Amino acid sequence: MKILVCISNVPDTTTKIKFAEGNTSIDTTGIQWVINPWDELSLTRALELKDDATSGVKSVTVIHVGPAASEPTIRKALAIGADDAIRVDAISSDAWFVAAQIAEVVKKEQFDVIMCGIESSDYNGSIVGGMISEFLGIPSVSAVSSLKFENGQPLMVREIDGGKEIVTVPVPFVAVVQKGIAKEPRIAAMRGIMMARSKPVKLVEPVAIDPLTEVVEFEKPTPRAACKFVDADNPSQLLDLLQNEAKVI
Amino acid sequence: MSVLVFTENWDGKFKKLSFELVSYASGVGKMLNLSVTAVSIGKVDEGELMKLGNYGANKIISVNNEKLAVLDNQAYANVISEISKKENASVIIISNNNTGKAIAPRLSVHLRAGVGSGVSKLPLSLNPFTVYKRTYSGNAFAHLVIKSDVKILTLAQNSFDVVETPGNATIENLNPEVDGTLLKTVVKDIHKQSGKILLTDADIVVSGGRGMKSPDNWPPLVELATLLGAATACSRPVSDEGWRPHEEHTGQTGKIIAPNLYIAVGISGATQHLAGISSSKFIVAINNDKDAPIFEAAQYGIVGDAMKVLPKLVEAVKEIRK
Incomplete structure (x- = not known):
């Protein structure tokens, strides 16, 4: 079984966000880039x-759509x-655009499980994983907080409003993962950092896709x-x- | 053309979230001068369906097919896509909850429709079609232009006022063809929380952080929540330590909530925590460190030891509730 983990490159989550170019973009000066927190958990679970x-899982590949500048995140x-x-x-x-690019790659190279974080901490979109599955016409399970395999069959916990479901789907599928997955x-x-230098990063040319947003x-x-x-000894003032004033209780 | 809104039900009932979605759809419908069609999937009785008409739905399509008893993202997206085409929907509105996040992107590919996810206001302009959405986990908001003919918007929960719009809605029952081979999701077991106010639905939330010092100190916090009809929540260290269940974790990687009132007890207010609660209408902070960043996010604050302040606050609430 082969797992593909989709990773996004985002500003460290403690970054103070500043804008540039008349508020049309983010000022990237001094920003430390990291693997999107959900993708990092997703990668951890895959490993x-x-x-x-x-489990039957033999390999874990990561995929990223981005310029050469995001290589450090891939090396990480x-x-x-x-x-x-x-x-x-x-x-x-x-x-x-991103989902279409990843779907194109998956069409050429077979993967059994495609894991995506439920959102990225920059655009908070929560859409890439679901789009990939529909481009490929394969099942998707969203808000997955646990993933394991029993006799080659995936078993997932899916979070629903007010509870959880234990679900399974046939491979290949997309798992959109959230907190709890790892x-x-x-x-x-250190050994991993040394080894990463010689691991292969395959470069793929993008297909022509017009973004929709x-x-x-x-x-x-x-x-x-x-x-x-309000004085700590007088909480009734807070209630007042x-x-x-706020009219919320 | 029309505005389509998908209204999920919970055991045959709608909730505030559903009426908020229809209110929002009605607002978008007025801007575009289009009627609003609500789509419900699953067994919901007529009285319940008619409630959607009170918030601006002109037509309600009630889809009933036993094959759709389980949420299969692919099958649901297929059904909603077919209805969207039939209704000639130009804007489709879905919740930004877990169900919405499961369906919206698949629907997007079906209809080649751009998605504005987590919108919290009516569109800022119609030409170009521009929506207002949360980005950088609440540290910024983006004006996002959607260029496709069909647009999908997922609405952030508790971001839009529920508005009653008296009117008559018509109900259309639909039993669509569902391709059984597409139903891939098998649910093996279900665990439901019962009797608890859901964190994402709650108008008031009382939340505890590391300043609570021990899981044994939670009873007064829970009592305060019960008295206020509030849900309970916690910060990440608390759920990581296993003091509280992880469903209660609010913050960037936990639940993102927007209650009317958020009471943070013993929470310092790290950026990652604020990312989950910054859309709350009012924040109260109780913390013994007067320099804690939570006080910058809060409108009301008490500097003091949570263990001493909480019992007094509980007594004071009991007093006004007499």
């Missing part, structure tokens, strides 16, 4: 499955333990009013404010 001889994934990587050499313009992201060890402007969230402090 855990590969480590478990009973290889250092964590992915066997090899594919980079579609293009600027990822929107979810439609406990802690795996960290690259475009961000034309960014804005900051509306600043909140300064905090009103919540009742009569």
Whole structure:
């Protein structure tokens, strides 16, 4: 069984976001780029499955759609333990474009499981995984918080409003994974970092696809009013404010 | 042409989320001068379906087919896609909850429709069609232009006012052909939370962080939540430690919520936590460190030890509830 893990390259989640070019783009000065947190958990789970001889998982490949500048993120994934990587050499313009590129690659190279994080921490789109599955006409399971294999059959926990379902689908399929899929992201060890240098990164030329969406402007969230402090010994004053000023209780 | 809205049901019932979606669809419909068609899949009785008419749905298509008893993303997207074509839908509105996230992208490929996900306002303009959406986990908002003929919008929960619009809706029952070979998802078991207010549905949320010091200290927090009719939540370290179930984790990688009131107890307010709660209408912070970043996000604050403040707050709520 072969797993493909889709990874996105995002600003470190503690970054203070600043805009550039008249608020039409993000100021990338000084930004530290990392693997999208959900993708990092997804990769960790894929590697855990590969480590478990009973799972039937033989290899873990990562794929990224992005320019050469995002190579360090790919190398990091290889250092964590992915066997090899594919980079579609293009600027990822929107979810439609990215999903179409990944689907094209999967059509040529067989994978049994395609894992995607449920969203990226930059565009918060939650759409790429589902789009890939529909481009390929294969099943998808979304909001997956656990994935394992029993006798070659995938068993997943899918989070639904107010509960969970244990579901299975035939391979190949797309698993859109969320928190819970792995406990802690795996960290690259020195040996992994050394080995990553010689692992193959296959470059793929993009197919011609027109994006369907475009961000034309960014804005900051509306600043909140300064905090009103209430004496710790007098919480009824807080309730008074919540009742009569905010009118929320 | 029409605006189509997919309204999920829970054991045959709609909830606030459904009416919020229809209200939003009605708002979009008014901007475009188009009627609103709601699509419901599964067994929902007529009285319940008619409720959608109170929020602006002009037509309700009730899809009943036993093969659709289980959410199969592919099959659901097929059915909604067929209805969208028949109704000549130019805008399709779906929740940004887990079901919506499962269906919207598949539908997008069917219809070659661009997706604006997690929108929290009516479209900013119609030409070009521009929506307002959360990006960078709430640290920025984007104006996103959707260029395709058909547009799909997924609405962030609790972001739009539920508005009653008196009107008469018609119900159309539909039993579409469902290709059995496409049904790939098999549900082996279901675990449902019962009797608890769902975190994502709650108007008020009381949440505990590491400042609670021990899982044994939760009873007054739970009591406060019960008194306020609130759901309980927690920060990431608390769920990682196993003090509380991971379903309660709110934050960037946990649940993203937008209640009317969020009470953060013993939570310092790391960026990743704020990413999950920053859309709350009001935030109250109780923390013993007056410099904690949570106070920058909060409108009301108490500087003090959570263990001392909580019991007093519980007593004060009991007093006003008398």
